[in-house]
Amino acid sequence: MPSSKFINKLRPKKKKDKDKHRGSMTSLAETQTQTPSEVETRKEYIEASILSKVNLDALNEKDDSNTFKSNIENYIGTVKVPVGAVQVQVNGSHANGKYTVPLATTETSLVGTCNRGCQLINMCGGVESVVIKKQVQSAPIFHFESIRLAVKFNEWLGLPATFESVKTNAIAVVEEAVLVKLEHSVHGNCVYSRWYFDTGEAVGQNISTYATKEAMESILKEAPVQPSSWDLDVGLARNRQAATSLMIDGRGVYVTGEVVCPKEKVEEILHVSAEKLASFSRESRTWQLISHTAGSTYQSARVIAAILVASGLDAAAVVESHVGISDMKLTKNGDLRVIVTLPSLMIGTTGGGTKLPSQQACLQIIDLPEEKSREAFAEVVLAAVLGGEIGMCAAMISHHFVNKKKRTESETPSTSLPNGNSVIEEDKAGEAAAEKLNGDATPSEQVNGDSAPGEVKEETKKENKKDQSN
Amino acid sequence: MPSSKFINKLRPKKKKDKDKHRGSMTSLAETQTQTPSEVETRKEYIEASILSKVNLDALNEKDDSNTFKSNIENYIGTVKVPVGAVQVQVNGSHANGKYTVPLATTETSLVGTCNRGCQLINMCGGVESVVIKKQVQSAPIFHFESIRLAVKFNEWLGLPATFESVKTNAIAVVEEAVLVKLEHSVHGNCVYSRWYFDTGEAVGQNISTYATKEAMESILKEAPVQPSSWDLDVGLARNRQAATSLMIDGRGVYVTGEVVCPKEKVEEILHVSAEKLASFSRESRTWQLISHTAGSTYQSARVIAAILVASGLDAAAVVESHVGISDMKLTKNGDLRVIVTLPSLMIGTTGGGTKLPSQQACLQIIDLPEEKSREAFAEVVLAAVLGGEIGMCAAMISHHFVNKKKRTESETPSTSLPNGNSVIEEDKAGEAAAEKLNGDATPSEQVNGDSAPGEVKEETKKENKKDQSN
């Protein structure tokens, strides 16, 4: 595990320096589009990049079981989840520069499709993003003998003095638990409430729950009426719940961002027209509406889950975090505007498994600023998700037209995958680059939604039947 | 990686043998409730159990980067996710016996709360479960010049001959892609459709997408009218979408199960009354309704995500899979009936990362039957989720009453966590057992929702402020 001193050295103290540093980098994504003959240049890049400076040993060494003792019970070992990386330019309110994003997944092609989208983003100047708010709720429910008592209690909850009292008590228990809003209402003989906390760099579910409980117990005696009982609720707080209401009041970090891609660049990188992407995006809404998906995205869940696993956060938090909106539409002059909004991104840069060696290494690779690291992290995640959405939609669209052409023109339909691996050939260079970059990995030949290896080879299709899956 | 020959030896060929084998086991959960003085018995159990027979080396050895080459692009290493295990008795339509379930998570206390619930389940005879159906959808959308053409095409899609033709073509492409249902309708000039496949042991998203595309291209020429274009859609198929409609037609495996727990046993194990649990469950529905969660469960997302990561499946699939219903209600004589239904469990026993060494080891630990392994897997997952729901609710309820008592009676409120670590003391024996079992891990002192280590110690609370998180 790299010492924090080492990490600090890595981190450019002044934003200017950092930008300069980043400015000198040729991105991972960009190098992938270069021809194999440019390998030397690439190598130099790799040596100059963040990746080469972070101590990645933790990602490759044997794990010491003692490491995990406070993160798990009934420990029996570890699973090794492979990590791939993409690079994406972020011009955010807190993140600025080209960031390397580690994605831990066993799903072939996820990194590939995401990388494809990030390539386009980077060629178009990066994702402009902003964090609008960050907050996490806890939700105590109070039960009374009658609605009359509930109403009295509800009125008391609404007093400014009550808010201040809860706020003071909460901070006294956990310094990071800063109460910012209190919503409360009555349903018959119950008072239900949502307490919104800003919990700094931490995801904060536990902080806010704990602070709420302690603060509540401290001040309950001041209430004009006492509840017959009270509970902490997960449904109202939407703790690991993919609630449609997350779009209304958010949870965790609310982050939004966009990139405008000149139509020529869209064609060049994705081999799909901006118009077709905008149309596909528009139509998708109808089909998502029929299914009533929570939010309206394409593979935000895949990208976010991969980042959560890589960085030691709760993989289950993807259920809240993936709820958001992906929009692709044309600007007046026909360029492609891609917007992603994630109103409930449950991420943090501390707590959970973030301090475990390999997970910490992943976080270090991202190289977030020390100040407002959580906001910056959110903007980086958003940019990666945005890359994933672009890559996914392009793959969804291009597949069968390319296939059709190939079927008539050539003998290589076998390289065509349902979800768009017609893009493979163009990635060959990138694959070579990645090989060089990583030294020890051969990226998949497939760039596909969630394919099993080998599914695509026409000549092996029959034999593979038994093997195919997922 | 254990050779498949070795694995085959492990697997009792005859169900009878297996049951006998299992019958002789004292479960992991049960041993946890035993006193430390019973350690010797426990050790013998461990030696006789499945755990000791599976080659767990993969869970503890260094990873060879070549291993991952077809599962990831831009590989840079692996993250190590610690795995804890719980044991749960399943009396299912396909799974029968006591199963060890590996949970890969960095969330302290997840394994603990789940284990607590499984203890109760095991004491009450296990989870009765059944798989109702398994299917996965792909969803092609066809665009036409006018609604008139769309209607014609829609009628053609509804012909029995069309169904048969698609079915035959799909199987010809991928043997496992067995078309079982075809739904289709018209929205203006578009025809949208959902093709339901039974994909055997695989999750099957890719199989069904691929088969659909190939079959469609084969038979499209037979259609009376040709679409101007057609797409494969993720929203209508709900691929990685937490759609509320999943409750209606399901996706993946539809599995349901229940356990009836005598009220005395509930009190004994959970220190909460059956009545209080039933009441808590009832009230929760109201708060979930206000938030409009997709489904109505407590921590199904946590348990399922941990199993997906452990077994090499797509962690992002938790967004569909966690959508379900948890019910706790009293029987006529006041015992606790706990029901969990998961209509869209996206799991399989092949494909994705299931063949990677450490992930395969996890799957082997579960020791699923060779026949209908996916159905059996679903029943085991359901039982673990059911255990997690019981453990979570008990923790949610017990916390503050227990805390209150402790605050007045003792000096140890510090061990009380918001989400219920009043259960810790009772787990001490279990922890000791787990230490013995695993040899190299000290399970957390906390049994909590998603706490950071150290959050609970009163004496360290102030110091920890900076550290707390998540």
Place this chain on the structure above:
Amino acid sequence: MPSSKFINKLRPKKKKDKDKHRGSMTSLAETQTQTPSEVETRKEYIEASILSKVNLDALNEKDDSNTFKSNIENYIGTVKVPVGAVQVQVNGSHANGKYTVPLATTETSLVGTCNRGCQLINMCGGVESVVIKKQVQSAPIFHFESIRLAVKFNEWLGLPATFESVKTNAIAVVEEAVLVKLEHSVHGNCVYSRWYFDTGEAVGQNISTYATKEAMESILKEAPVQPSSWDLDVGLARNRQAATSLMIDGRGVYVTGEVVCPKEKVEEILHVSAEKLASFSRESRTWQLISHTAGSTYQSARVIAAILVASGLDAAAVVESHVGISDMKLTKNGDLRVIVTLPSLMIGTTGGGTKLPSQQACLQIIDLPEEKSREAFAEVVLAAVLGGEIGMCAAMISHHFVNKKKRTESETPSTSLPNGNSVIEEDKAGEAAAEKLNGDATPSEQVNGDSAPGEVKEETKKENKKDQSN
């Protein structure tokens, strides 16, 4: 049309007087349970009651087409919707006493089932209710050239000075448009906002839309950046949209209420046990969850639609208004607690068709206080809905057990209707009473969900086949 002077005389100026007045009434519902021999007493009651004092001529006279000229275009005549009445005791924050509620519907048995529930309510002391808030949203959307400009605008919207400026400008345009809250956020290059107004006695959708537009145009020049365009949105405001988010932030009047019914009274009036009702309510949640209904009620839509039509409000507003929660659960001693919460009741006592003669007569029948008439109206509607829920659930439950018994015991299964008209016999007295009360109507022989007349008579069943419907 009764002169307003007349109406004013009708309205007791002092609450005390009014209560006294009401206190002396024997309710409509109560009289229905009396035996036919008590008709004389009833007649006296009717003469003393509000009903006899209100000029109901408008409900029975020919309409003058000029009356409607500002409420409709392309006028061709009127449809006559029959109005039935129920009486319900309300002990609310604004409504106090026994209220007569007019229900305009052509659905046989709606008034009957609602009346049945109100009978129970009245026997149990009435509905305790409270209005928590009232507000209506308008939702302007602002489009910009880039997210950067959107963010700047969003920040400006968040300034206290902006809020004050909008508030002042809105009131200047329409006095009733009192801005109480402003929510706004960013999605890519768009700023979306929800402006919450308190609009006094009016439903206020139009007031708030108009005030928002005018205020926005006045202050837009003060903004640091100008939107390229802006719209007023119906989806975000949820104007005539049955959105699940209505449970979160409400719309119109948020009103909640409960009644606790001794278990003996439940049995006596409904012929169903309190326990069975609580269990039915509990189970219903599961089935509503599977369908993902917006809210969780039984026939709130029917009762509310009937009141909207009767009182000249927009019948379409039932889509927002019916979204709420109905809860039936046992108290500790086994009595039945029934709770209804309606967070988005779109009603008012002025505007729309409220001034049309027959509609105004209906409003006058309710006899709302002059002060806070809208809040009082909301509490009366809630009480009627609560009565409807009780009546509906009792009918749903009782039907088949009663039927079964009847089939074996007697020759009168014919009076049993699917949705519970086994209750008919007990209503005979009530029907007679109603006949007397109304002078000119024979209430239906059926008390059923939405039956067609004649559906129930066993002897006419076959002949009726062709006629049955709805």
Place this chain on the structure above:
Amino acid sequence: MPSSKFINKLRPKKKKDKDKHRGSMTSLAETQTQTPSEVETRKEYIEASILSKVNLDALNEKDDSNTFKSNIENYIGTVKVPVGAVQVQVNGSHANGKYTVPLATTETSLVGTCNRGCQLINMCGGVESVVIKKQVQSAPIFHFESIRLAVKFNEWLGLPATFESVKTNAIAVVEEAVLVKLEHSVHGNCVYSRWYFDTGEAVGQNISTYATKEAMESILKEAPVQPSSWDLDVGLARNRQAATSLMIDGRGVYVTGEVVCPKEKVEEILHVSAEKLASFSRESRTWQLISHTAGSTYQSARVIAAILVASGLDAAAVVESHVGISDMKLTKNGDLRVIVTLPSLMIGTTGGGTKLPSQQACLQIIDLPEEKSREAFAEVVLAAVLGGEIGMCAAMISHHFVNKKKRTESETPSTSLPNGNSVIEEDKAGEAAAEKLNGDATPSEQVNGDSAPGEVKEETKKENKKDQSN
């Protein structure tokens, strides 16, 4: 009330005749666009039209209270709801010709905005529409002692013989109750089911509920295990529930339709560009998504509620019926394609209040074919809704640009209303036409969402403050 003989005479027996008849008509909408000097021509049209042949006396005469005796309990009189009419061309699978649609509402401008949209539709050749299916569900729930018994029962429900037996028994009870599909599943110890019936011309909720109950009681004895109890559920059937799942399996009539409007005509009639409408529609989806509306329409609820009230159907059925999709998008050459899909339109041509005099007169005005009258009705409703969506969106968009211009150019901004009454002037001719048509009504000066009369006059704005509402 017109005798049915009279009505039959009205109805052209041969479709050809009817079309010819219709062909000779100048539509109501079209006449509105003509100049006042063309009044004579219009008068002739009116005399030739359906309107003049239907006996509309019921719409204008005093009601006889005996009329309503089987439709309501506790009758106290009627409310008169004014009816306006629009005309719309339908080229459907069952409806063909120009139909007059009666809208009963007190909401100023609803008929106006709807008429505006219908004008455009008629100029563009009418709405092409199709009924995809019609069905209504009843939903019995069966409770068992254990999941094992539930599974057995569920298997029995799945047998073809069971389906046939239920089908036969259901038809024996009510001839119209034709069972077409049976869905059933298990949740713990419960079996829940949805029985899909085709109920001919009737809405059929009651028919299907009654048939289900009777059929179930007949065949329950054949089941291998008996439920401990069973209920009929409204949540699973979604009886008067605005469920998001209605988009998945529908309820009532599933009808879809579209119109393609040349861009020049859009501009001419709506004074808004096709492009702007398509863009507004696209953006609306995002805001509806944030609110999670059930379906995605604009004012479908208003138009449908007005038709339900006019035709004697349950106004509350608007909660299911309004759930649908409205789409406006550009064709390749920039024309406007408008699509509306209503998957759960709960309408019928018999039952409920359809036989009441004024309601029957309204149904007669529509002049539906005798065969498949319900399907034809659904297509007419869809066309009117489509007109309402066009009119509403045009009003939403045009308002503030028009206003801005007016404010600087003239002294008549006062006539501009937030929701678009800048269109008023163009309607003047139409108003005059309507006056002539109806003889006795002055249509509103406003064409607005839900405005109160007088709200717009600048000079009276201040004075009106107290009066404004809704």
